[in-house]
Amino acid sequence: MPPTASIHGQWTTRLAFILAATGSAVGLGNIWRFPYIAGENGGGAFVLVYLGCILLIGLPVMIAEIMLGRRGRQSPINTMTSLSREEGVSTGWASIGWIGVVTGFLILSFYSVVAGWALSYIFKSGAGGFVGLDASGSEAMFDGMLASPEALLAWHTIFMVMVGIVVARGVQSGLEKAVTILMPLLFVMLLVMVGYAVVQGNFAEGLAFMLAPDFSELSANAVLLAMGQAFFTLSLGMGAIMIYGSYLQSDASIPRTAGVVVGADTLVAIVAGLAIFPIVLGAGLSPGEGPGLIFVTLPLAFGEMPGGLIFGTVFFILLSFAAWTSAISIAEPAVAWLVETVGMTRVAATTVLAIAAWTLGIAALLSLNVWSDYTLFDMGVLDFLDYLTANILLPLGGFLIAVFAGWRMTRGSVSAELAMRSPALFGLWYFLVRFVAPVAILLVFLRAVELI
Numbered sequence: 001m002p003p004t005a006s007i008h009g010q011w012t013t014r015l016a017f018i019l020a021a022t023g024s025a026v027g028l029g030n031i032w033r034f035p036y037i038a039g040e041n042g043g044g045a046f047v048l049v050y051l052g053c054i055l056l057i058g059l060p061v062m063i064a065e066i067m068l069g070r071r072g073r074q075s076p077i078n079t080m081t082s083l084s085r086e087e088g089v090s091t092g093w094a095s096i097g098w099i100g101v102v103t104g105f106l107i108l109s110f111y112s113v114v115a116g117w118a119l120s121y122i123f124k125s126g127a128g129g130f131v132g133l134d135a136s137g138s139e140a141m142f143d144g145m146l147a148s149p150e151a152l153l154a155w156h157t158i159f160m161v162m163v164g165i166v167v168a169r170g171v172q173s174g175l176e177k178a179v180t181i182l183m184p185l186l187f188v189m190l191l192v193m194v195g196y197a198v199v200q201g202n203f204a205e206g207l208a209f210m211l212a213p214d215f216s217e218l219s220a221n222a223v224l225l226a227m228g229q230a231f232f233t234l235s236l237g238m239g240a241i242m243i244y245g246s247y248l249q250s251d252a253s254i255p256r257t258a259g260v261v262v263g264a265d266t267l268v269a270i271v272a273g274l275a276i277f278p279i280v281l282g283a284g285l286s287p288g289e290g291p292g293l294i295f296v297t298l299p300l301a302f303g304e305m306p307g308g309l310i311f312g313t314v315f316f317i318l319l320s321f322a323a324w325t326s327a328i329s330i331a332e333p334a335v336a337w338l339v340e341t342v343g344m345t346r347v348a349a350t351t352v353l354a355i356a357a358w359t360l361g362i363a364a365l366l367s368l369n370v371w372s373d374y375t376l377f378d379m380g381v382l383d384f385l386d387y388l389t390a391n392i393l394l395p396l397g398g399f400l401i402a403v404f405a406g407w408r409m410t411r412g413s414v415s416a417e418l419a420m421r422s423p424a425l426f427g428l429w430y431f432l433v434r435f436v437a438p439v440a441i442l443l444v445f446l447r448a449v450e451l452i
């Protein structure tokens with residue numbers, strides 16, 4: 001029998017959970033990753049497939065993941081073991097938790113490197129580095145940063161320490177409050193950027209690029225990337241949302257809560273796109289620029305707009321903050337497991353995980369410069385880690401979560417935990433989680449490896 005409360009604590013209110021889960025979801029995935037992946041894959045059609053994945057796979061899997069966490073009330077590994085026992089099925093389903101821990105470790109390593117870019121840009125902006133910048137100057141600034149292993153290492157280290165400090169102290173204290181203030185502020189800053197893009201950028205073309213679908217541009221691999229992005233941006237498939245769910249009160253409505261988180265996350269991604277593409281196209285840059293897209297584009301806007309020095313600095317502070325609240329959730333499942341099962345203190349568990357991810361992060365950051373010739377499947381270490389986790393491991397985790405909730409638990413258990421008032425909505429979710437999500441994930445996988 002799973003415990004009735006988590007030993008790690010509980011969110012004080014349903015709102016606290018919403019903020020924490022939104023803090024987890026909204027991060028580099030929305031503002032850095034979404035625009036550059038959408039840009040590389042032709043825009044409109046990609047965005048439409050992404051939105052479809054959010055609605056038909058992301059939302060039902062998020063409901064399932066929170067539900068499993070709240071019912072198990074432990075780290076994902078132990079939650080899945082207890083729930084399997086409770087349902088009388090193989091405890092091999094604990095592999096959902098194991099895969100999640102490994103995936104989280106891999107994500108944390110490169111996420112911290114990219115978050116380091118955002119930290120570094122706070123100071124570039126603050127020192128007036130964006131003033132009078134043109135497109136090629138902005139590209140040179142970004143490339144210059146990537147060319148310096150020392151600088152990348154310093155920022156990566158600082159970010160990992162920031163993550164470690166919060167995780168070691170426990171998720172609730174401090175973070176809950178910070179998220180309340182900083183997330184809305186980030187959203188307002190994005191709206192300021194959209195305002196700038198409307199006035200100064202090529203808004204019509206940017207809008208068309210992002211929203212007008214051209215399906216001839218859409219490869220099978222792009223569909224895989226859109227699905228991977230949906231998992232990555234919603235923090236799904238590795239137990240981060242599951243463990244946040246394990247700290248949620250029993251009487252909070254899971255579907256409504258998940259709806260708010262998914263809605264907020266999607267809104268931020270779309271608004272980020274609306275801010276970025278008009279500026280990219282207005283400045284004659286390519287939307288297919290790659291991972292440097294926002295770091296090359298936004299400084300152009302900040303360099304020109306009145307008050308840009310302050311806006312730019314504040315923007316990158318907020319972006320770093322968004323990355324911080326996300327990275328914490330990536331670490332939490334592994335740390336909770338080390339505390340529960342290995343018997344480590346939170347501080348020791350956090351230290352072990354942070355050092356391991358920091359070390360792998362060094363390989364990721366070296367792949368941007370001195371190791372740029374070494375590739376796996378044509379990708380450097382950083383790109384490979386990103387591709388493997390977002391497009392393969394997270395959807396795999398999501399698939400297993402959907403199958404477990406839809407097919408291994410009894411209908412009675414899931415409906416008791418979700419306690420939805422509308423039988424029709426429950427039926428809809430159950431159908432999505434049993435059939436639509438697993439089949440869609442499977443089809444996208446098979447198509448990507450050209451088996452269908």
Ligand code: TRP
Nearest residue numbers: 025027028029232233235240326
């Ligand atoms: N969703 C976050 C973002 O968009 C990143 C993130 C946090 C994440 N926790 C996760 C991604 C768990 C995958 C799994 O930046």
